[in-house]
Amino acid sequence: MEYLSPAILLLWDPYVLLALLVGTVFGIVVGALPGLGSVLAITIALPFTYSMETMPSIALILAIYCASIYGGSISAILINTPGTPASAATVLDGFPMTQQGKADLALGWATIGSLLGGLFSAVVLMIMAPQLADFALRFGAVETFSLIALALTCIAGVSRDSMIKGLLAGCFGLLLATVGADTMSGTVRYNFGVFQLSSGFALIPVVVGIFAFSEVISRIGEKIGASVSVDYAGSRLPKLKEVLQRWKTLLRSSIIGTAIGILPGTGAATASFIAYSDAKRFGRYKENFGKGEPEGVLASESANNAVTGGALIPTLALGIPGDPVTAVMMSALIIHGITPGVRLFADQADLMNASFIALFIANILFFIIGILSAKWVAKILRMPEPILLTIVMILSIVGTYGVSGNIFDVYISFIFGIVGYAFRLTAVPLAPIVIGLVLGPPFEESLRQGLLINDGSFLAFFSLVEHPISLVLILITLVIIAVSTFKELTKK
């Protein structure tokens, strides 16, 4: 317990508690509004964290993360439209329950499933992350390079539709990261005479442009929806006995969600579908799936919230964000001068322990606020989309401006909004761009340091004697590239 005292002291701050509360409410609302999603919610909040202290900003981001994934279930259940992709499987049984007049109970099942899945993965995070970080202390520059290469390959390799476009997006992100002053020599690269680019592309304007602006332009380009008709629904928790009757599905879904969260390149949407399919095959009430069976809602929601803790394991312990949400979260940490990765647990143990406890509290908070606020969130779902999108645009612009007080950053955001929109039209995934941008500097630095240490020898990266971990990682990377290429070539 003694080692937790400094962590608890970090949390015992009204700003931290306020950040958790505001983040939870904001996350639930944005998560519930269809099409916005966790990435946009965190992206909008990101510029605000710049002016906050470290612990409150971590608390804010974690609260938004957990709450937004839960919030997606509200619209999934009430209006048959998932608020976030993570809740796509929830509509399959959630909306039929609404049609049967049991919307309040469906919301209760979603809330309890999200809470238990989230808490499960938070516990796994607390146990596994320090162990993984201990192992990662054996990583030098060579191993770090190989690990990042593997992570980038995984992320690109599981990109929807096309591995080639995924790799292209990742490379584009890596290239963007080379613009600006080189960390080793100080020479400014690829700014093409633009003085404001001497320090490179700032993370926030690019992230806001790529995700927020391009999303808005894309929504407007496709079709603006009218406001939807939503019946009031409060929230009613299921009986404990009914939850316990479905404990095996709950446990399996939580494990699936946590495991999927750990893997780079996969996210909450994948987890919720896999867990739902698993429950449909092995659940206690599998014959009722699709007709309003609470076990379906429980499986989907516990899995998608279990992703939150799992995804933080590689992000915090290795500095490898596995999906766009954790990439944006990593941006928030980097802004505060905290570099996720192998040294984080050694150098900032109290901060990490405080973050784990904050994740716990965030899960409990969205449970409480979710139960109390379901009726009000249902009202917000009636907001006309033109008004909603306009507010998102204004918040994105002023948020980006607020980081540096420089209008140039807003122009960068605007340009990347158009670039992001063009990429959406050409089916290029956006997440690898941001992940490449975040991982680019340590990737290049570890390569150059590795070569310096080994007198310029590339063979050292494959050495079984000197760097066996690097050899294994590179072999896995090559296998993934080979398998993905084979799949791509044999695809019709």
Add this chain to the structure above:
Amino acid sequence: MKENKSNIILGIFTLFICVLITWDSYQPKYNESGLFSYGVSLTFFPLVIVSIMAVLATILIITGVFKANREHASKQNWPLVLKLVSILFAYILCLPFLGFIISSIIFCLLIIPILGYRNKKIVLLVSILSSMVIWFAFKLLQISMPESALLNSIWG
């Protein structure tokens, strides 16, 4: 947009970026190595990345020319997108001159009806209310907001 066409356009755009970066990499400033060589040159990593991108772009162009065609992006409302992008750009341009509140009110008054919501009273209320609320919230959080150079010079 048809997939083939979009792949070809994407491939050509990527090749253009590769050429640009490669051209800049041979500028004299990158050869001034200073006291240390740092393992490899400054341009090694970017050139490796653009080489990979060039290969991927070529594959995309080839698949665009030879593979079966299919639609993968839904039809876009281009006039509406152009209007939005133009007004958004104009809003950003106006921010340093008119400040946040005036620019945002005008922006909302213009954009919300264009996007399809035309209840004038609500649009006016939302425009003023949202701008004021965001302004005060940001001021409370001590986050810098665009201020009007014009109005500041008038009022001193």
